[in-house]
Amino acid sequence: MDKHILDVKNLKTYFLINKSRDKANYVRAVDGVSFSVKEGEIMGLVGESGSGKSTIAYTIMGMYKPVEGEIIFNGENIINKNNRRSMSFKKNVQIVFQDPGSSLNPYQDVRQILSLPLKVHKIVPRGKIEEKIAEILEMVELPADFMYKSPTSIGGGEKQLVSIARALCSNPKFIILDEPTSSLDVSIQAKIINMLLKLHREQKLTYLFITHDLSLMRNISTKVAIMYLGKMCEVAPTEDFYKTPMHPYTQMLLSSIPVISEEEEALKPKKVVSTGEIPSPVNVPKGCSFHTRCMLSTDICRSEEPIMHQVSEDHFVRCHLYKK
Amino acid sequence: MNKEPIAKNELNRCRKKGLLSPSAKENLRIYWYKFSRNKLSVLGLFIVLISIFLAIFAPVVSRYPQHVKEFVDYEKANLPPSASYFFGTDIFGRDIFTRVIFSFRGALLMSVIVLSIAVPIGVLLGLIAGYYNGTWIDIIIMRLTDVFLALPPLILALAIAAVLKPNLTSSMIAVTAMWWPWYTRLVYGMATALSKEYFVKNAELIGASRFHILFNEILPNCLSPIFTKMALDVGWVILIGASLSFVGLGEQPPTPAFGQMISDGARYMPDLWWMTIFPALAIAFIILGFNFFGDGIRDMLDRGR
Numbered sequence: 001m002d003k004h005i006l007d008v009k010n011l012k013t014y015f016l017i018n019k020s021r022d023k024a025n026y027v028r029a030v031d032g033v034s035f036s037v038k039e040g041e042i043m044g045l046v047g048e049s050g051s052g053k054s055t056i057a058y059t060i061m062g063m064y065k066p067v068e069g070e071i072i073f074n075g076e077n078i079i080n081k082n083n084r085r086s087m088s089f090k091k092n093v094q095i096v097f098q099d100p101g102s103s104l105n106p107y108q109d110v111r112q113i114l115s116l117p118l119k120v121h122k123i124v125p126r127g128k129i130e131e132k133i134a135e136i137l138e139m140v141e142l143p144a145d146f147m148y149k150s151p152t153s154i155g156g157g158e159k160q161l162v163s164i165a166r167a168l169c170s171n172p173k174f175i176i177l178d179e180p181t182s183s184l185d186v187s188i189q190a191k192i193i194n195m196l197l198k199l200h201r202e203q204k205l206t207y208l209f210i211t212h213d214l215s216l217m218r219n220i221s222t223k224v225a226i227m228y229l230g231k232m233c234e235v236a237p238t239e240d241f242y243k244t245p246m247h248p249y250t251q252m253l254l255s256s257i258p259v260i261s262e263e264e265e266a267l268k269p270k271k272v273v274s275t276g277e278i279p280s281p282v283n284v285p286k287g288c289s290f291h292t293r294c295m296l297s298t299d300i301c302r303s304e305e306p307i308m309h310q311v312s313e314d315h316f317v318r319c320h321l322y323k324k
Numbered sequence: 325m326n327k328e329p330i331a332k333n334e335l336n337r338c339r340k341k342g343l344l345s346p347s348a349k350e351n352l353r354i355y356w357y358k359f360s361r362n363k364l365s366v367l368g369l370f371i372v373l374i375s376i377f378l379a380i381f382a383p384v385v386s387r388y389p390q391h392v393k394e395f396v397d398y399e400k401a402n403l404p405p406s407a408s409y410f411f412g413t414d415i416f417g418r419d420i421f422t423r424v425i426f427s428f429r430g431a432l433l434m435s436v437i438v439l440s441i442a443v444p445i446g447v448l449l450g451l452i453a454g455y456y457n458g459t460w461i462d463i464i465i466m467r468l469t470d471v472f473l474a475l476p477p478l479i480l481a482l483a484i485a486a487v488l489k490p491n492l493t494s495s496m497i498a499v500t501a502m503w504w505p506w507y508t509r510l511v512y513g514m515a516t517a518l519s520k521e522y523f524v525k526n527a528e529l530i531g532a533s534r535f536h537i538l539f540n541e542i543l544p545n546c547l548s549p550i551f552t553k554m555a556l557d558v559g560w561v562i563l564i565g566a567s568l569s570f571v572g573l574g575e576q577p578p579t580p581a582f583g584q585m586i587s588d589g590a591r592y593m594p595d596l597w598w599m600t601i602f603p604a605l606a607i608a609f610i611i612l613g614f615n616f617f618g619d620g621i622r623d624m625l626d627r628g629r
Binding site for chain 1: 521522523525526527529530531532533536540541544545547
């Protein structure tokens with residue numbers, strides 16, 4: 001199972017903010033990102049708010065048009081001139097949004113919400129839609145009579161379960177989870193995460209899991225990529241990532257995870273004090289974009305932009321410190 | 325995998341227990357509760373029902389249905405209100421009550437026709453412009469709407485009705501032409517906001533058709549304000565229709581209309597006061613009724629969360 005299901009190559013998504021005579025100003029939300037996801041992986045995408053995690057997801061889905069780059073899904077480049085995705089892509093790739101409140105139409109009941117993907121992709125004949133919905137609701141451990149409930153009368157966790165159920169309707173291969181738990185109660189978060197892991201096993205899915213919760217990432221993902229200002233800093237298998245973090249930014253993030261006991265504190269690889277704020281993506285600092293907050297920055301960091309260095313088989317770091 | 329039978333059994337169990345499909349009776353009871361919380365809306369409903377009843381059964385209710393056609397009886401002219409002529413008679417001896425009831429008929433018919441043309445057009449244009457927000461489709465539709473909204477409504481209706489032949493049809497065309505832009509504006513705002521919601525994005529990503537997105541995802545979320553505005557507008561269309569007929573651009577004599585009756589009677593004020601006062605009160609009555617009713621509809625459709 002080493003087949004790449006998704007390959008993103010040098011993806012750039014800019015947003016125009018204003019245009020003056022001599023110069024156009026862009027928000028460089030995603031600025032040259034490359035990564036690949038193998039079949040069956042849970043790829044975690046971590047970063048601070050505004051680092052471009054969701055923009056990557058939305059660009060893959062076709063909600064934004066990239067300026068440059070390639071997105072290859074199942075061996076096919078899906079970026080075309082008018083940025084429309086094919087029906088088979090729409091069937092195979094689903095997304096679960098962060099806010100379950102706004103991702104379900106309040107004027108439809110759960111049955112109507114779930115029957116849309118079934119009808120659009122003709123998964124089952126019309127007469128069998130209700131049965132299929134009951135089956136899918138069972139997959140996310142909701143009772144069958146849930147299908148006549150309105151999204152206004154169910155709780156946040158249940159709404160997110162319905163969103164996940166909707167994503168499962170078309171038998172997708174790849175699901176993008178855009179911070180699926182960050183607006184939920186902690187107790188429900190655990191339930192949703194376990195559900196997602198169970199579905200990953202049973203349905204042979206591949207996830208792109210976007211979050212800013214590093215401890216959560218450690219427990220579920222197989223590979224982690226960390227983003228800073230629209231660029232990827234470090235990509236590594238989860239174990240390597242938490243054991244031997246290489247990029248100063250990763251070290252900083254890992255040491256800023258709040259812990260409650262001394263043993264946990266001892267588990268942290270290195271103590272780095274987190275300073276400063278993420279700079280504006282409009283005026284990206286020259287050289288390495290992280291040099292304004294980096295403890296180890298040298299002259300080269302301020303002038304020259306680092307490139308991705310491969311330090312071990314699956315471990316990539318974009319930092320001058322690891323230049324060979 | 326033996327998953328399917330379990331789901332099937334579960335479904336059958338729920339069907340038996342009656343858990344599926346909430347009863348229509350229950351829904352109706354909730355709607356009525358919300359509507360009737362405000363006693364004024366019940367009064368409004370009452371007035372609306374009376375007006376509809378009078379409009380439909382006008383020839384049966386009135387004792388002198390022939391008084392709406394060419395009819396002159398100078399012996400019975402200028403009679404004040406009495407038991408046989410509730411609202412008195414006019415200078416030709418026609419029963420004012422009969423003519424008021426028949427005016428109800430024309431006025432309500434006009435509202436229904438105007439709204440059933442203006443609302444679908446306005447709503448459809450608003451939906452499209454709102455969904456394609458920021459594109460040339462939006463610009464064309466909304467600037468066209470702005471042109472209509474920039475002109476004072478009554479002046480526009482007067483101009484259109486004056487150009488066409490003065491009768492009920494042309495006054496209806498005039499009022500329709502000035503009425504749809506308000507619905508376009510109303511729906512445009514809502515559709516713009518809704519098309520940025522994640523459930524609309526999700527439907528797009530799933531691959532739903534534009535038709536589905538416009539009519540099944542966005543439109544249901546706009547219906548409550550549309551219905552509320554419609555209920556209120558029945559009264560306002562009647563008022564504008566009366567204004568047009570007041571200046572002679574509506575229904576032509578001998579067929580009665582509110583505005584025309586008021587303007588006729590105004591010449592004989594204050595001696596033959598009943599010629600003006602009763603049609604005027606009838607307009608006030610019907611508009612008040614539809615306003616109360618509209619408020620009730622708003623309370624009823626409001627999803628109080």
